[in-house]
Amino acid sequence: MQTVVKEQQALSIFDQAAQYEHEQVVFCHDKATGLRAIIAIHDTTLGPAAGGTRMWTYAQEADALHDVLRLSRGMTFKNAVAGLNLGGGKAVILGDARKDKSEFLFRAFGKYVDSLGGRYITAEDVGINTRDIEHIATQTQHVSGKPEMMGGGGDPSPITAYGVYMGMKASAKKVYGNESLNGKRIVVQGAGHVGSYLVDLLAKENANIYIADIYEDRLQAIAAKHKVTVIAPDAVYDQPMDIYAPCALGATINDDSLERLSCAIISGAANNQLQDERTHADKCRQKGILYAPDFLINSGGIINVYYEIIQQYNRERAMQHTEQIYDITTKLYQTAEAESINTHEAALRLALQRIEQMKNLKRLY
Numbered sequence: 001m002q003t004v005v006k007e008q009q010a011l012s013i014f015d016q017a018a019q020y021e022h023e024q025v026v027f028c029h030d031k032a033t034g035l036r037a038i039i040a041i042h043d044t045t046l047g048p049a050a051g052g053t054r055m056w057t058y059a060q061e062a063d064a065l066h067d068v069l070r071l072s073r074g075m076t077f078k079n080a081v082a083g084l085n086l087g088g089g090k091a092v093i094l095g096d097a098r099k100d101k102s103e104f105l106f107r108a109f110g111k112y113v114d115s116l117g118g119r120y121i122t123a124e125d126v127g128i129n130t131r132d133i134e135h136i137a138t139q140t141q142h143v144s145g146k147p148e149m150m151g152g153g154g155d156p157s158p159i160t161a162y163g164v165y166m167g168m169k170a171s172a173k174k175v176y177g178n179e180s181l182n183g184k185r186i187v188v189q190g191a192g193h194v195g196s197y198l199v200d201l202l203a204k205e206n207a208n209i210y211i212a213d214i215y216e217d218r219l220q221a222i223a224a225k226h227k228v229t230v231i232a233p234d235a236v237y238d239q240p241m242d243i244y245a246p247c248a249l250g251a252t253i254n255d256d257s258l259e260r261l262s263c264a265i266i267s268g269a270a271n272n273q274l275q276d277e278r279t280h281a282d283k284c285r286q287k288g289i290l291y292a293p294d295f296l297i298n299s300g301g302i303i304n305v306y307y308e309i310i311q312q313y314n315r316e317r318a319m320q321h322t323e324q325i326y327d328i329t330t331k332l333y334q335t336a337e338a339e340s341i342n343t344h345e346a347a348l349r350l351a352l353q354r355i356e357q358m359k360n361l362k363r364l365y
């Protein structure tokens, strides 16, 4: 059953959608498979709304709605800044990715994605792997991040990690005068898909790596490959460090963490790192922490997905495009400095400018 919630029954939901200016929010429920999901389409000015699906155990349903609304909005800005012809969308499936997955849950989800006729294109996010994508792809063509054997680009995480690495190097150049990460104390929070690929890249540069995760097996997998120091999840913010790389969930840059963080740079993959965009981006600036805007530097994954959507997948082109994150980040820091604004605001302006230009172009015919 697909429910578009009636206005009179759910004013608060509409208020939330209005606050972030969403075009469409779709609630998906399938009793047989236990599917409970929300698809949020934020803005389709630049193209079909694209963004991954997250599977997570939310404490309350309201948290899932809040998450999908914020994540889809972030996708609009991410796709705009990355120069992609894609709008912003995202989906969340409520459930435990370690316990609640099944083939038919994802097939059912695929049907809901298909019902939107291409207005939303899905892919992987937290809790979703290429096997799940395969099941979704049995029901819809509006899915990306497909396995290589299906002609897709596979897991986008390695390219996301590469983009984060580019953003981190551009940040190091700005702060230290050179882009080397050799010997830098870097805390990677989240040893999942992106976090572990990021560690691979940082290890090649002989960075001094600290990792934290809530799952022991993930930490062990990385520790078996690289010389890293494992720290407890709640010790992350107090760890003396040069660079904090949030690669778990959002809102970790907040009043509490900013009191405790001693880093010079924040540069990681997680979406919506700032708990409050204005306050916490300003606080970073006041504290002399260079914040690499998340939606700019973590765009490698969606860039990879884009090259799967628009043509036969081409990894080389996706990598070249992702490498540009270094130059865009560098220019963005110059703009932020010249205009005396925080780095998040500078990235937002860049995104909104492209969207406005497209709206203007659409008025011409």
Ligand code: NAD
Residues within 6 Å of the ligand: 124, 125, 126, 127, 156, 157, 158, 160, 189, 190, 191, 192, 193, 194, 195, 212, 213, 214, 215, 218, 233, 247, 248, 249, 250, 269, 270, 271, 298, 299, 301, 302
């Ligand atoms: P993932 O699920 O593979 O990894 C996330 C990891 O964070 C997991 O190992 C989880 O156990 C850990 N974690 C959760 N809470 C934690 C906590 N409090 N402390 C420490 N670790 C914790 O997800 P991923 O694909 O690696 O994505 C990581 C982040 O990057 C997410 O915010 C995601 O939205 C964002 N992102 C991912 C991609 C991509 O290509 N996968 C692209 C853009 C953005």
